[in-house]
Amino acid sequence: MMPALRLHGYAVSNYFNIGRAALIEKGVDFEIVTVRASHDPEFLSHSPMGKIPVLETAHGWVSETVAILEYIEDTQEGPRLHPANPYLRARGRQIINIVQMYVEAQVRLLFPGVFLGGQNSPQTIEAVRHTLSRASEALSRLGAPWPFLLGKELSYADLFAFYCFDIAERVTRFVYGRSILAATEGLEAWFAMMSRRASSSVVLADFETALAGYLIEKNAAYQLGSEKWKSNAQRNS
Ligand SMILES: N[C@@H](CCC(=O)N[C@@H](CS)C(=O)NCC(=O)O)C(=O)O
Structure with missing residues (x-):
């Protein structure tokens, strides 16, 4: 079965790496889709600034790393990475x-x-x-x-x-x-x-x-x- 989360981007990007590290630290089952930042209409429809990373979820797509991190925290099990306090x-x-x-x-x-x-x-x-x-x-x-x-x-x-x-x-x-x-x-x-x-x-x-x-x-x-x-x-x- 396909994992519920797919992180699009690639490893040269520090922002992609933040998202990937968060998913690893949480112990989430996810898939990496290797893509570069692009202004192709298809990519822009998922990542409006044409930037990586972008997270594909069962609810839709999320770009901007801080938003991705919050989505992961709010939807995934695993150690809390954004404090409750x-x-x-x-x-x-x-x-x-x-x-x-x-x-x-x-x-x-x-x-x-x-x-x-x-x-x-x-x-x-x-x-x-x-x-x-x-x-x-x-x-x-x-x-x-x-x-x-x-x-x-x-x-x-x-x-x-x-x-x-x-x-x-x-x-x-x-x-x-x-x-x-x-x-x-x-x-x-x-x-x-x-x-x-x-x-x-x-x-x-x-x-x-x-x-x-x-x-x-x-x-x-x-x-x-x-x-x-x-x-x-x-x-x-
Ligand atoms: N504010 C964005 C920044 C992401 C970003 O700058 N990604 C770079 C790669 S590290 C990128 O996609 N650059 C291509 C571009 O700016 O067109 C975020 O938080 O995700």
């Missing part, structure tokens, strides 16, 4: 918003010169640096993880932040020669802990394979294999 839930959403808007969307502006074989203007590089510093300071002000971002339990905030920081760390190391993880209180140890989760091993292994092909395809300046920082961070945790 309204305050904790709001804090989780607050972290997700900060990470999405002021970290992920910012480093994405630098993708052309890092992953896409293009260039980044000095103005963009400076503007992004400024917003990333504010985001690091903001997240540091929220307090170091203990051990997860919302306390004792893993939540969507951790999964969302983990896959966004994985890409942000690659970009900030490459563009600025600086670690955004080191600049944010407690995040290096948290990132190393998150890397060791069983879901992370599966998702990151597929990500690295997909990224290797993508970098060649795009003639990217960024090279895999320059990530000694990752094993260092893990060793130091």
Whole structure:
């Protein structure tokens, strides 16, 4: 029998990886449909912005990762990943918003010169640096993880932040020669802990394979294999 949920997208996408990790952490039976983002009318009818991931459900299609995560939480069994406590839930959403808007969307502006074989203007590089510093300071002000971002339990905030920081760390190391993880209180140890989760091993292994092909395809300046920082961070945790 076909699983009730099908996640469409592919492993080079940090957003796809967040959705996939959530389904794995929940223990949900799901299927992956490998597709790229597209503006084909058929795809747009499922994902109105033409972006991945998009989740196919018995009720219909859902795009936008935060909406996908909420749908999974509301319909699936398994460990709770969005806290029942309204305050904790709001804090989780607050972290997700900060990470999405002021970290992920910012480093994405630098993708052309890092992953896409293009260039980044000095103005963009400076503007992004400024917003990333504010985001690091903001997240540091929220307090170091203990051990997860919302306390004792893993939540969507951790999964969302983990896959966004994985890409942000690659970009900030490459563009600025600086670690955004080191600049944010407690995040290096948290990132190393998150890397060791069983879901992370599966998702990151597929990500690295997909990224290797993508970098060649795009003639990217960024090279895999320059990530000694990752094993260092893990060793130091
Ligand atoms: N806000 C969206 C962002 C998803 C997104 O940006 N996905 C990228 C892949 S990581 C994509 O589809 N890019 C193609 C495009 O922007 O046209 C979400 O939360 O799902």
